[in-house]
Amino acid sequence: MPPGIPVHGKPASAPRREETVLGDSSVIEAAAGTAQSGGGKTQEVLPVASCALPTAWGTFTSHVFFDAAGLEHVLLTMGAVGDGKPVLARIHSECLTGDALSSLRCDCGAQLRSALARIGEEARGVLLYLRQEGRGIGLCNKIRAYHLQDCGADTVDANLRLGFDADARDYAMCGPMLHHVRVQRLRLMTNNPAKLAAMRELGLEVVERVAMPAVRNPYNETYLDTKARRMGHLLE
Numbered sequence: 001m002p003p004g005i006p007v008h009g010k011p012a013s014a015p016r017r018e019e020t021v022l023g024d025s026s027v028i029e030a031a032a033g034t035a036q037s038g039g040g041k042t043q044e045v046l047p048v049a050s051c052a053l054p055t056a057w058g059t060f061t062s063h064v065f066f067d068a069a070g071l072e073h074v075l076l077t078m079g080a081v082g083d084g085k086p087v088l089a090r091i092h093s094e095c096l097t098g099d100a101l102s103s104l105r106c107d108c109g110a111q112l113r114s115a116l117a118r119i120g121e122e123a124r125g126v127l128l129y130l131r132q133e134g135r136g137i138g139l140c141n142k143i144r145a146y147h148l149q150d151c152g153a154d155t156v157d158a159n160l161r162l163g164f165d166a167d168a169r170d171y172a173m174c175g176p177m178l179h180h181v182r183v184q185r186l187r188l189m190t191n192n193p194a195k196l197a198a199m200r201e202l203g204l205e206v207v208e209r210v211a212m213p214a215v216r217n218p219y220n221e222t223y224l225d226t227k228a229r230r231m232g233h234l235l236e
């Protein structure tokens with residue numbers, strides 16, 4: 001890794017967990033300790049605040065959590081998700097360029113909106129929005145990787161040349177976040193076999209994989225083909 005480049009671009013002012021609203025580390029430990037039902041490790045999270053969040057696809061309930069590093073993760077729920085029946089679910093990692101700026105270099109924004117629309121159609125489901133930008137390497141490093149791709153590298157080799165794994169994401173916070181809203185059984189919207197395996201390792205039951213549409217354009221063709229060829233994504 002280049003010197004001075006943090007893995008995550010955490011702001012210096014990110015609140016330490018001891019300084020959070022609830023301010024009681026025993027709450028964090030209690031939240032973390034409740035979801036360890038599988039073989040995978042879980043990461044402690046602290047539920048901090050919830051509110052109604054009306055969107056173009058219907059009104060969700062938004063729950064915000066701090067993890068141990070001070071990152072803020074979001075869980076959106078719609079409908080009665082805690083009734084024990086399988087829940088339509090999307091585990092989405094932050095992509096500022098795709099989600100917010102409508103970049104065509106990837107398909108993240110299209111996948112996010114497709115997942116929210118699908119949940120809205122069923123009026124029931126959950127979406128986890130995880131703050132691990134750029135498959136876990138942070139925004140600055142993602143832009144560095146994009147530059148390497150402009151010079152000919154593919155998305156995997158660009159990450160490797162910067163000293164990172166091809167996919168540095170960690171899903172350990174998902175178990176406690178879903179446990180908070182009593183969700184255990186998932187109909188998981190994903191094309192990524194590694195994400196299916198990660199949820200199962202956390203002790204969650206994936207009863208169905210719901211395929212996501214691959215939204216192709218002239219700028220993301222190589223990216224999507226690389227994800228299919230080198231990362232095993234199931235693109236249809």
Ligand SMILES: [Zn+2]
Binds near residue numbers: 098099106109
């Ligand atoms: Zn993206």
